[in-house]
Amino acid sequence: MSDLLIIGAGPAGLSAAIAAAEKGLSVTVIDEFPKAGGRLLGQLHQEPNGEWWNGIQKGEQLSQRARQLGVTIQCEVSVYDISQSKNGWDVYTTKGEYKAEKLLLATGATESPIPVKGWTLPGVMTIGAAQIMGNVHRVKPGNSCIIIGANVLSMAIANELKLCGVNVKEIIIPKADITSNEAGNPEQVLSSLMRLTHLAPTPILRQLGKIGKLVHPKIAIKLFPRKGIRMFDIPLRLKNAALEIVGDRFATGVRTANIKANGEIDHTSEKVVDADFVCIAGGLTPLSELASIIGCSFKYIPELGGHVPVHNEQMQTNIPGLYVAGNITGIESAKVAMAQGRVAGLAIAADIMNDWEQMETSINKAIENVNITRDKALIQFHPGISDARKKFYQKSEVDLTQISKIKKREA
Amino acid sequence: MNSFDVVVIGAGIIGCSVAYHLSKAGYTVALVDKGDVASGTSSRCDAVALICDKKPGIDTEMGFTSIQLYKKLAKELSFDFEFSSRGSLYVCETDQELEIANYYVNEQAAAGYDMKMVDGKELLDIEPYLARDLAGGIWTEVDSTMNPYLVCFAFVEEAKKYGLKLYSNHEVKAIKKRPDGSVEAVVTDKAMIHTKKVVNCAGVWAGKIGQMVGIDIPIKPRKGMVLVSEKTKPVVSQKVHEFGYMLSKFEDINYSRNVSKVVEENNIAFTIEPTEAGNFLLGGHRSFKGYDITSENRVMRGIAERALRFLPVLKDIACIRSYAGIRPWVVDHLPIVSDVEEVPGFYIASGHEGDGISMAPITGRMMTQLISNHETDFNIDRLKFSRYKQSSQII
Amino acid sequence: MAVISDDDKIICRCEEVSLGTIKDIVHHFHCSSREVKLRTRAGMGYCGGRICRTIIEKVVQDINNEKVSNESQLSYRPPIRPVTFGQLGGSGNDDES
Amino acid sequence: MTMRVEYHPVLGNLENQRRITIYFDDQAYQAYEGDTIASAMMAEGVKTLRYHEVSGKGRGVYCNIGHCFECRVRVNEENIVRACLTPVSEGMRIHSLS
Incomplete structure (x- = not known):
């Protein structure tokens, strides 16, 4: 029995573990991936000051620090069920049962699918799958690739694949249909790229950001060259749609066609672009199935990437003793996740020691740090995150006093 | 104005069958449900029509007739509901169970039902993956399987051809009565539906509908959990269940199994059945937990534990x-298929507990006979709602 | 040139349910995503619907002209990762203390 | 041909990897210690890890983090595991599902 069990050894989970362990809590972190680090593991990009953000190193630093503080980190453990008991939580895993007084869900995100014809063929994978294959396992899924889906994540990973020696032939968008959302609409794709912060991780995105302040997306997409623009020497083609992934036993290429000005497909321009593998980049959405089986309330917030469990700024959900941090609360960068993890760790410590007053200052400072980190973030997955968060927390049905009341009644 | 000969409340398998049979008989029918078709118990249950789990007597008789009706419906209805007659196998863990089973089979056989005893060796010939130390069992060929929610869809599709009007996502809020106390209209959150006859097929929610006309229907929700396996090799080829299932269903049989606390406390008995899609459904479990349909971890583990006892191959x-469903339980384990003397025009077809799938066709047929003032296929005096009034008077 | 139809593309990878099948069901029955699941088996496979559920809900919402609600219609149910019956029902069930 | 990223301009070079032998559908393959089944097979150019149980169509790694279960394989006769989450070990015998 630990004071705190954390599900997910990513940036949020590990940071929470560190913060809680520093306050003297016994903490266990579990994760189903063989290595600790979560989504940090795949990340590799250059900061504006020229330094590389090496996620593997960051992950190692975090897990080392956690272990130094006595945190138990166990990998290859899959949680399949959770139930609440008198003394806290029973967590059922493929490696047996874990018990803890408080529970933190830091399960991160999952990639949204874009179903493209042929996407079940071997050799078709999510962009995140290719990222982990290349950066973590140091294996190329193939020598050449096409990426379907143009967003901040796919553009960052396209460059990482290039660094692994993959010939990324082009980034294109899926053919618009009922399943593709905005991902298939050239104007909306460009518009969301243009709304990215001026601190975007690549010069071309920063450029688009600047253009975005001057030109309406409607006009910008008209001016956008059919051949695409080059980013790290990779063509970003927004007037070109993926119709179908072709291949017999595995993917060998993508049938593409031009998109006409009215949005229709110009079938006379169809051609097959060869590639060894194909990546689908549908963006990220919070992975909240555990919160769902526990019975959390949810809110649909598009800016945060979809359905998020209702929680307050102290990272408490509407279920007493259950906390959330990181991408499960909305899609943001690893740095924000780390800052949120710290808040959760401190709040849980305050909860266990039943001493909110004494820890109030440090918790508030940690919350402030989340906001500062968010505002400085290089990658903002959705424009309007800050505002959406503020609104969400103002209206949050979870408030501290309410939870302490519940606690008292139980006692 | 919305006006129908009959309004059927509840689009589960009983309501769908009643609506189908009434529509086919020429009545104008409205089928009302607070959700979609099959959005309650009928999509959270197992998928069999059995006679071998019933007590000898009217229970078994109606079950048998209902299966014969299913066979006809499978041919008649244009919508495939994955019907097949696979048979079923009861397994007895001990000689003592085998003895009780033997007594039971003799009684059923005397009534003319085709059930036979098999010994431990024959069990393995029929289902080779069963544990090798079982005492024996009962084999019944008549027992059948189907997909319960597809049955609902099939009834509704067919009934629409006869003019059925479906009011899904209409929650019944009130039932209006005339000054003489008879039914006048059903009021939902979205519409007022005029009618002289209402059939309450709301299953576990039948009591709430009953309250709207001032009667007390003693149906309680009884929860049952089911586990779904991956698609895998044919670990069984038919419904297989432990004889202890009977013992968990009927509280009045005095026999206690040598089982773990988890299995005992949660009233768990091994059942497994194949589905058309190649998965297997495992149960069974019964408990009174109100309207709660969450999946309980202890029950899941208990079901798995009991399943491994009988079918060790499931280990990997x-x-x-x-999933969990709630079944409409009544104290005497016989459904209510009845008119209601106090409220002219108000009928009840509910309280089938775990037999709703089995009994749907015969219930729909007899409710139609009742409403048409025809003689019912069976003497349904024992299914009358008034039986509860009498018993409470006795108490 | 023959225009490729998208209707035969797969939405539910586990049960291999196509977009066309799902669209037809929603058009015909104007039903919820839960009913789509029951009628087509989309989302009922090995992965627990984790990959396709958002797409199914989107198709249903688009055709029925509904807004995205705060609570999903397709509930999650344990086990949220497949677990063998051996792991579920193995020793340690009577560890009540 | 190996698909290993031996050289990397930022992450550095792969050095002194311990090689082990694993078997996929009874054929021997070289893997590195620390590989998952999925990365080991992808390094060897094997993309198809499983055949759909109904249609028989090939499937491979899709999400690589354990969510989609497309890469599930059978290991050592019994256990079905996700190739993307399961580290290889010397002499491991892996079988595709169909």
Whole structure:
């Protein structure tokens, strides 16, 4: 029995573990991936000051620090069920049962699918799958690739694949249909790229950001060259749609066609672009199935990437003793996740020691740090995150006093 | 103005069958449900029509007739509901159970039902993956399987051809009565539907509908959890269940199994059945938990534990999902298929507990006979609602 | 040139349910995503619907002209990762203390 | 041909990897210690890890983090595991599902 069990050894989970362990809590972190680090593991990009953000190193630093503080980190453990008991939580895993007084869900995100014809063929994978294959396992899924889906994540990973020696032939968008959302609409794709912060991780995105302040997306997409623009020497083609992934036993290429000005497909321009593998980049959405089986309330917030469990700024959900941090609360960068993890760790410590007053200052400072980190973030997955968060927390049905009341009644 | 000969409340398998049979008989029918078709118990249950789990007597008789009706419906209805007659196998863990089973089979056989005893060796010929130390069992060929929610869809599709009007996502809020106390209209959150006859097929929610006309229907929700396996090799080829299932269903049989606390406390008995899609459904479990349909971890583990006892091959097979349903339980384990003297025009077809799937066709048929003032296929005096009034007077 | 139809593309990878099948069901029955699941088996496979559920809900919402609600219609049910019956029902069930 | 990223301009070079032998559908393959089944097979150019149980169509790694279960394989006769989450070990015998 630990004071705190954390599900997910990513940036949020590990940071929470560190913060809680520093306050003297016994903490266990579990994760189903063989290595600790979560989504940090795949990340590799250059900061504006020229330094590389090496996620593997960051992950190692975090897990080392956690272990130094006595945190138990166990990998290859899959949680399949959770139930609440008198003394806290029973967590059922493929490696047996874990018990803890408080529970933190830091399960991160999952990639949204874009179903493209042929996407079940071997050799078709999510962009995140290719990222982990290349950066973590140091294996190329193939020598050449096409990426379907143009967003901040796919553009960052396209460059990482290039660094692994993959010939990324082009980034294109899926053919618009009922399943593709905005991902298939050239104007909306460009518009969301243009709304990215001026601190975007690549010069071309920063450029688009600047253009975005001057030109309406409607006009910008008209001016956008059919051949695409080059980013790290990779063509970003927004007037070109993926119709179908072709291949017999595995993917060998993508049938593409031009998109006409009215949005229709110009079938006379169809051609097959060869590639060894194909990546689908549908963006990220919070992975909240555990919160769902526990019975959390949810809110649909598009800016945060979809359905998020209702929680307050102290990272408490509407279920007493259950906390959330990181991408499960909305899609943001690893740095924000780390800052949120710290808040959760401190709040849980305050909860266990039943001493909110004494820890109030440090918790508030940690919350402030989340906001500062968010505002400085290089990658903002959705424009309007800050505002959406503020609104969400103002209206949050979870408030501290309410939870302490519940606690008292139980006692 | 919305006006129908009959309004059927509840689009579960009983309501769908009643609506179908009434529509086919020429009545104008409205089928009303607070959700979609089959959005309650009928999509959270197992998928069999059995006679071998029933007590000898009217229970078994109606069950048998209902299966014969299913066979006809499978041919008649244009919508495939995955019907097949696979048979079923009861397994007895001990000689003592085998003895009780033997007594039971003799009684059923005397009534003319085709059930036979098999010994431990024959069990393995029929289902080779069963544990090798079982005492024996009962084999029934008549027992059948189907997909319960597809049955609902099939009834509704067919009934629409006869003019059925479906009011899904209409929650019944009130039932209006005339000054003489007879039914006048059903009021939902979205519409007022005029009618002289209402059939309450709301299953576990039948009591709430009953309250709207001032009667007390003693139906309680009884929860049952089911585990779903991955698609895998044919670990069984038919419904297989432990004889202890009977013992968990009927509280009045005095026999206690040598089982773990988890199995005992949660009233768990091994059942497994194949589905058309190649998965297996595992149960069974019964408990009174109000309207709660969450999946309970203890029950999941208990079901798995009991299943491994009888079918060790399951050890390396994955459970991919679980669900729980609530079944309309009545104290005497016989459904209510009845008119209601106090409220002219108000009928009840509910309280089938775990037999709703089995009994749907015969219930729909007899409710139609009742409403048409025809003689019912069976003497349904024992299914009358008034039996509860009498018993409470006795108490 | 023959225009490729998208209707035969797969939405539910586990049960291999196509977009066309799902669209037809929603058009015909104007039903919820839960009913789509029951009628087509989309989302009922090995992965627990984790990959396709958002797409199914989107198709249903688009055709029925509904807004995205705060609570999903397709509930999650344990086990949220497949677990063998051996792991579920193995020793340690009577560990009540 | 190996698909290993031996050289990397930022992450550095792969050095002194311990090689082990694993078997996929009874054929021997070289893997590195620390590989998952999925990365080991992808390094060897094997993309198809499983055949759909109904249609028989090939499937491979899709999400690589354990969510989609497309890469599930059978290991050592019994256990079905996700190739993307399961580290290889010397002499491991892996079988595709169909």
